[in-house]
Amino acid sequence: MTNRLFNILVPLISIFFGLVAGAIIMLVYGYNPIDSYIALWKGAFGDLYFFGETMRQVTPYILTGLAVAFAFRAGLFNIGAEGQVIAGWLAAVWIGTTIDAPAFVHIPLALFAAALAGALLAFVPGYLKAKLGVHEVIVTIMFNYIALYSANSIIRNVLTDHADKTDKIAATASLSSEWLQTITMYSRMHYGILVAIIAAVLMWFIIDKTTIGYEIRAVGFNKHASKYAGMNVNKNIILAMVISGGFAGLAGSMEGLGTFGNMSLQGGFTNLGFDGIAVALLGANSAIGVILAAVLFGSLKVGALNMPTEAGVPSELVDVIIAFIIFFVASSYMIRWILLRFKKEAK
Secondary structure: OOOHHHHHHHHHHHHHHHHHHHHHHHHHOOOOOOHHHHHHHHHOOOHHHHHHHHHHHHHHHHHHHHHHHHHHHHOOOOOOHHHHHHHHHHHHHHHHOOOOOOHHHHHHHHHHHHHHHHHHHHHHHHHHHHHHOOHHHHHHHHHHHHHHHHHHHHHHHHHHHOOEEEOOOOHHHOOHHHHHHHHHOOOOOOHHHHHHHHHHHHHHHHHHOHHHHHHHHHHHHHHHHHOOOOOOOOHHHHHHHHHHHHHHHHHHHHHHHHHHOOOOOOOOOOOOOHHHHHHHOOOOOHHHHHHHHHHHHHHHHHHHHHHHHOOOOOHHHHHHHHHHHHHHHOOOOHHHHHHHHHHHHOO
């Protein structure tokens, strides 16, 4: 069985097993799984409004999934995407509220600021990993908290006069679209979906079509062999983390420039960065896989809001289903063994 076919089958089988496991749990607790899944589907795609809200949720998931996937391709675990999302959100809103410029300048500038903020936050753990061998998981976890509380302090003491949220961004910096909102029954869908798709194409191009991408993949497979082949391992580790952080920063700008148009004090994490880990794993760390996985996760998250009202099922059950899906993705060796056994018996 080829690796390409295996990479397609594992996510599909994992999704199937996750849904089956969720159905079993519903039955155990006395819920009707068929009604529950119908309610979930209607909540995600039942009409144009729900479709628009699903696409709104999918947008940052694509970008955080790309962030984690890009780092994975270099053999790195960027668990700090959550903090980089917050940094990007803050930077985008900062530019959106303080700069006066036409839209064709203001929007790219705000997006660039968000990507730069995320990249800078990822640079430090990347540098420490490359130069000192400090594990990136430990550093990025700590940076999540640094980003969260620093952003709250900046909102309260710099961008506002002790207010709980910033002013609305200027219309020239907004990604919101009256046209998209109208055709989706006034959902919060915005032009950020185009930014996310362009970012996915960019990741595919860098990883599969450039020398830099080849070296990053080589470092991810074996950094010692890469160094022996003459590649600059440290440079590629830092570069992979910086680009990963840039994608996560852009995810934050989707919330600041598109969904909300401002930034409020955060009582806790947004979970966009943490969900991006699941998206990357399910998407097999490929650009197209991340897009498809983001659509699934966005559908589950938005559709879950309809389950309590239509089927009487707690929306938290969707998190259980997602956990099962990730469990089966992580059990890919078991799934490969089962597939190979079926293949042998078929012969």
